[in-house]
Amino acid sequence: MTKKTDNEEHEELVLEPEGFRINLFKKFPLIKKFAKLKGFQFFLILPSLFIFYIIIISGLIGTPLGNRNIAIVVLWILWWFLLIAILVPLLGRTWCAMCPLPWFGDLFQRMSFFKVRTGKTNYLRNKMFGLNLTWPKRLKNIWLPNINFLILCTFSAILVTRPFVSSFVVSMMLIVATVLAVIFRQRAFCSHVCPVSGFIGLYSKTAMLELRSNDKDVCKNCTDKGCLRGNENGWGCPWFEYMGKLDRNNNCGLCMECVKSCPNDNIALNFRPFATETTLKGYDEAWKGFIDVGTSHAYSLIYLGSSGILKDWVNPTQSNNWTGFFTYVIILWLFSLVVVPGIFFLFTSLSHKLANTGRVSRMEAFKAYSYILIPLGLLAWIAFSVPLLLVNGSYIVSVISDPLGWGWNLFGTRDFQWHPVIPEYIGFIQIALLLIGLGYAIYKGFFIGQRLYNSPTAAFRGLIPVAVFSTVIALAFIMLYIG
Amino acid sequence: MKKLKIILFVAIFSLIGCCIGIGLGWTSKKPVRHNFVIKARQYSYDPAVIVVNRGDTLNFKLVSMDVVHGFYLEGYDIDCEIHPNQKTFKLRHPSQGHFWKDTTDFTVIAKGYGKFKYRCSHTCGTMHPFMQGEMIVEPNVPYHASWGGFVGFMIGMISMFYLMIKKKL
Structure with missing residues (x-):
């Protein structure tokens, strides 16, 4: 084993090319004008609220056949694809800005559609209604969203095929979000409970959009701190973020309140390269990456594979195979929470040993390198979602005319035949997506190593096991998709 | 640069x-003839995976074990509707529109390389969109x-x- 030499101590770092930043507020002043509108979020939420009601109603009263009911088709084919393949990688948490679930809670806390109320509530300079309790310190992480996401994944076969169940779950999320808004401060549900928010939050680190302060020094000298505390122009950040310290997309819901409340006009909406942020703060975030890789593997096997046994296992309410279901639950949870992180730990331990600098602990290396699962996991999820849209997207055309499956023919497209789009080329699209994910994982892995060890040679040595792990993960997907 | x-x-x-x-x-093997009887049931096919070589002649007979199913073979312009307890099934070529004909079997020559899925094209229940089988044409070059x-x-x-x-x- 090579110890770090004096040469390595003084070697020159390989510089990561500095990513561009284009301030969209400056380039397109109309965007800023829109963001500054008091009703900005309301205008974003309004259309999704309308669709949301259609989903709930059609889930409750429409046909139980998922592919004939607009609730399932819009939610799990169209929305899911748009979210994972377009919104998150390009626009980060934009969905959170237009999500209708916390809207009623926001409305209760603010008791206002547009008007900003001034007053004093805890640290805020806005008058807020409700109990305004602090969220428990122990739960100030994304462990709860992680578990909630796994629970949803566990029942995914029932969730994504039964309109009633989808409608019920969405309604329950709305109720929980509203109740939590009555009890706790700001958006406690979005920050610490919502399973989708945890998912979006982690992957929005890769997003090509960020909301940041133009100049951190201006924030430092700002006594108003309107972004965090609110003022007469805008509400205090519902995500508890202070723009002077904001350097991650994880908890920025892009609600644009800070754009309105900043007294120094110091907020920029930047367009930036893909996968710019490469730091994970805690093990909760690392485990989110493992869960997402684990579940996307499981989903690919179950929903894109040919095994009837697995489909019976995940669908116990119809197959009555409860033994199979519990076997599946145990395998899914063990695989996502223990096996994937366990294997990753072995690889990062080897990486740590090879780097051999003594600068950081094995666990620090494990946590830092777990970032590589984010670009890889995101692209794997997109690769999983592509066939859902291309193969089953034609259902959208028919359900638009017959949203409830009652035989209506509103636009004359009810009888549009199911027609998969370029199904024989989907595998090639998946290969390309996984290759991009692998490329980012390895590329970012090197610079993470360099940041950890402060030495390009140690980073290079440490990269080898990490690159092998990423390649094995990508090849496991390839095996499922085209093998 | x-x-x-x-x-x-x-x-x-x-x-x-x-x-x-x-x-x-x-791999390069002499083309042979395969006769497949594909049994469809909610929500899988039996056999779920078939492996053939490029150039092989493939004869398919389709049977439904429970409800009405479909059989859409990617890349081969084949779409079938299979009714339970019937020896015949309906066949069409999607590129030629909705002209169904009754048949007892159909034959194709294995072309291309890699995985071609056969999917249920007739709504057969809640998990219908995920009902699929795989035909692997060797050599699986993409893989x-x-x-x-x-x-x-x-x-x-x-x-x-x-x-x-x-x-x-």
Whole structure:
């Protein structure tokens, strides 16, 4: 084993090319004008609220056949694809800005559609209604969203095929979000409970959009701190973020309140390269990456594979195979929470040993390198979602005319035949997506190593096991998709 | 310029990997005839996976074990509707519109390389959109090329960083 030499101590770092930043507020002043509108979020939420009601109603009263009911088709084919393949990688948490679930809670806390109320509530300079309790310190992480996401994944076969169940779950999320808004401060549900928010939050680190302060020094000298505390122009950040310290997309819901409340006009909406942020703060975030890789593997096997046994296992309410279901639950949870992180730990331990600098602990290396699962996991999820849209997207055309499956023919497209789009080329699209994910994982892995060890040679040595792990993960997907 | 050099460098490794992968996975067998009886049930086909060689003649008979199912064979312009307890099934070629004809079987010649899915094209229950089987036409060139290509890509990336450290790239 090579110890770090004096040469390595003084070697020159390989510089990561500095990513561009284009301030969209400056380039397109109309965007800023829109963001500054008091009703900005309301205008974003309004259309999704309308669709949301259609989903709930059609889930409750429409046909139980998922592919004939607009609730399932819009939610799990169209929305899911748009979210994972377009919104998150390009626009980060934009969905959170237009999500209708916390809207009623926001409305209760603010008791206002547009008007900003001034007053004093805890640290805020806005008058807020409700109990305004602090969220428990122990739960100030994304462990709860992680578990909630796994629970949803566990029942995914029932969730994504039964309109009633989808409608019920969405309604329950709305109720929980509203109740939590009555009890706790700001958006406690979005920050610490919502399973989708945890998912979006982690992957929005890769997003090509960020909301940041133009100049951190201006924030430092700002006594108003309107972004965090609110003022007469805008509400205090519902995500508890202070723009002077904001350097991650994880908890920025892009609600644009800070754009309105900043007294120094110091907020920029930047367009930036893909996968710019490469730091994970805690093990909760690392485990989110493992869960997402684990579940996307499981989903690919179950929903894109040919095994009837697995489909019976995940669908116990119809197959009555409860033994199979519990076997599946145990395998899914063990695989996502223990096996994937366990294997990753072995690889990062080897990486740590090879780097051999003594600068950081094995666990620090494990946590830092777990970032590589984010670009890889995101692209794997997109690769999983592509066939859902291309193969089953034609259902959208028919359900638009017959949203409830009652035989209506509103636009004359009810009888549009199911027609998969370029199904024989989907595998090639998946290969390309996984290759991009692998490329980012390895590329970012090197610079993470360099940041950890402060030495390009140690980073290079440490990269080898990490690159092998990423390649094995990508090849496991390839095996499922085209093998 | 440097960016282009790096991309080319990694691409060459990937390409070499692809070629090695294809070479290792290549098989060439004399075409033979296969007779398949595909049984459809909620929500799978039996056999779920069939492996054939390019150029083989494939004869399919389709049977439904429970409800009405479909059989859409990707890349072969074949779509069938299979009713339970019937020896015949309906067949159409989607590119020619909705002209169904009753038949007891159909025959195709295995073409292309790799995985072609057969999917249920007739709503058969809650899990219908996920009902599918796989026909693998050997040699599975995309799969072997991907294996080699991904490994080559990884080696290329690692080598790229090595050369960057040594200031040779």
